[in-house]
Amino acid sequence: xxxxxxxxxxxxxxxxxxxxxxxxxxxxxxxxxxxxxxxxxxxxxxxxxxxxxxxxxxxxxxxxxxxxxxxxxxxxxxxxxxxxxxxxxxxxxxxxxxxxxxxxxxxxxxxxxxxxxxxxxxxxxxxxxxxxxxxxxxxxxxxxxxxxxxxxxxxxxxxxxxxxxxxxxxxxxxxxxxxxxxxxxxxxxxxxxxxxxxxxxxxxxxxxxxxxxxxxxxxxxxxxxxxxxxxxxxxxxxxxxxxxxxxxxxxxxxxxxxxxxxxxx
Amino acid sequence: xxxxxxxxxxxxxxxxxxxxxxxxxxxxxxxxxxxxxxxxxxxxxxxxxxxxxxxxxxxxxxxxxxxxxxxxxxxxxxxxxxxxxxxxxxxxxxxxxxxxxxxxxxxxxxxxxxxxxxxxxxxxxxxxxxxxxxxxxxxxxxxxxxxxxxxxxxxxxxxxxxxxxxxxxxxxxxxxxxxxxxxxxxxxxxxxxxxxxxxxxxxxxxxxxxxxxxxxxxxxxxxxxxxxxxxxxxxxxxxxxxxxxxxxxxxxxxxxxxxxxxxxxxxxxxxxxxxxxxxxxxxxxxxxxxxxxxxxxxxxxxxxxxxxxxxxxxxxxxxxxxxxxx
Numbered sequence: 001x002x003x004x005x006x007x008x009x010x011x012x013x014x015x016x017x018x019x020x021x022x023x024x025x026x027x028x029x030x031x032x033x034x035x036x037x038x039x040x041x042x043x044x045x046x047x048x049x050x051x052x053x054x055x056x057x058x059x060x061x062x063x064x065x066x067x068x069x070x071x072x073x074x075x076x077x078x079x080x081x082x083x084x085x086x087x088x089x090x091x092x093x094x095x096x097x098x099x100x101x102x103x104x105x106x107x108x109x110x111x112x113x114x115x116x117x118x119x120x121x122x123x124x125x126x127x128x129x130x131x132x133x134x135x136x137x138x139x140x141x142x143x144x145x146x147x148x149x150x151x152x153x154x155x156x157x158x159x160x161x162x163x164x165x166x167x168x169x170x171x172x173x174x175x176x177x178x179x180x181x182x183x184x185x186x187x188x189x190x191x192x193x194x195x196x197x198x199x200x201x202x203x204x205x206x207x208x209x210x211x212x213x214x215x216x217x218x219x220x221x222x223x224x225x226x227x228x229x230x231x232x233x234x235x236x237x238x239x240x241x242x243x244x245x246x247x248x249x250x251x252x253x254x255x256x257x258x259x260x261x262x263x264x265x
Numbered sequence: 266x267x268x269x270x271x272x273x274x275x276x277x278x279x280x281x282x283x284x285x286x287x288x289x290x291x292x293x294x295x296x297x298x299x300x301x302x303x304x305x306x307x308x309x310x311x312x313x314x315x316x317x318x319x320x321x322x323x324x325x326x327x328x329x330x331x332x333x334x335x336x337x338x339x340x341x342x343x344x345x346x347x348x349x350x351x352x353x354x355x356x357x358x359x360x361x362x363x364x365x366x367x368x369x370x371x372x373x374x375x376x377x378x379x380x381x382x383x384x385x386x387x388x389x390x391x392x393x394x395x396x397x398x399x400x401x402x403x404x405x406x407x408x409x410x411x412x413x414x415x416x417x418x419x420x421x422x423x424x425x426x427x428x429x430x431x432x433x434x435x436x437x438x439x440x441x442x443x444x445x446x447x448x449x450x451x452x453x454x455x456x457x458x459x460x461x462x463x464x465x466x467x468x469x470x471x472x473x474x475x476x477x478x479x480x481x482x483x484x485x486x487x488x489x490x491x492x493x494x495x496x497x498x499x500x501x502x503x504x505x506x507x508x509x510x511x512x513x514x515x516x517x518x519x520x521x522x523x524x525x526x527x528x529x530x531x532x533x534x535x536x537x538x539x540x541x542x543x544x545x546x547x548x549x550x551x552x553x554x555x556x557x558x559x560x561x562x563x564x565x566x567x568x569x570x571x572x573x574x575x576x577x578x579x580x581x582x583x584x585x586x587x588x589x590x591x
Contacts (some may be wrong), residue, residue: 050486052487073489073491081483089479092476093533096476100476104488109471
């Protein structure tokens, strides 16, 4: 049984379809990387998976069951969401922020219990930001905020994690840190789907890649099969070499874009 | 600690004014009322405690607590520290209801009822508009609808002021619009207790979900909060409370904006602590201001004027003293 199955999903806003015919399936512990140019519909697709937008057609199935009629609390026990970090309006501490990830496990009229607090602290620990627990969220750096949001999603104990450009606007070190945490989450059995603008990140952390173009899945498959000079040129309109290297006896691939226009042929 | 400060404030409020009641006399009077034994003090003290100063002090506590709690809830719900309970038009609606009542020379109870109903009605209209225009951001639509309806109702108030009899009605209207607890009776206090409680209880129960609402629509929903229902519950609770207290006090500005800031400055943004802190500080602040209003000068100073005179410099001080973020 697939952890997540998306069948011929049509998505968009009220009165405007952004994409259609998107189908894919994910197993537990798998990392799927969603690539696509600006405006291809990545964020809209994610918001539809989370039912923040109602689908225009098709279905989203979790362990074979349609989520169409699930109440929000049930959805939040399955789907974690890491949005792009914003500054936040009020100075909640990092711990309070992560504790909010427990909301779906807390009764409507109740407050988080000591057990919920332990989950939050364990999540801060797992992301290596336990020392920032009492720091006001708006005073944290962009990288620290992003890690706090990943910790919040971890405290939520989801079985599927949706990450919308988790490395956008982070410095190089924080990008690498977030990607290594993506792998840590997958090892815990969470199915992780993330979007990025950097195809190198797909080589680093993804099992499979989905390439979204004009709201449709142009390619779907193993990273090495999907991220090729041909597909990258089709998708982004630039020339790229994919270079193969060997590190620790394993083959790794990196993209090397060309700044000059090559002559065709 | 804040609770203790409130008790001290109550004792001070009883002991100042034309008929001072010392804390000892106050306790004696309350004890005799409870046990039914005579207290041996002048009978006039009973009148002061139970019919004049007592209701006024109780009203100040209720009005201050309700306005501050509604303000704290709205600032979280609208994710904006500049929001007050008036943002959806409840005060303006109540004002129009009261002004219509005064213009038609109705009785006190009728004026209060009109103010209460019109306050609820104004917010109901705003909420209906917000729900009807579903293509836009729900919070933004609510706020804009609130501003538009508020301005419209404000114009109606102005029109009635223009048409009103300048010798009898206009002063009464102006007095109401500036807020006062001078003529509050025990019956008034009894009448608003259910409304204030019906408003406070849901906010206390939903205290944790209120924290999550400050993250914004998408994140709150992704964390498992049914934002549509929660928003409706909070708006209904805050509106009920505000309309109830405004119907007896008139429009008292500043408290709903200022007190939540002070509370956040003292206890942080977590609604589990912010709500009780706002309730206590709001009650204490209005009690202090009202005590000043009836003792500082030979005539009653309108509450709205005093809250602004004290509130404005205080607010600027908080802005200067608080750290980044709210």
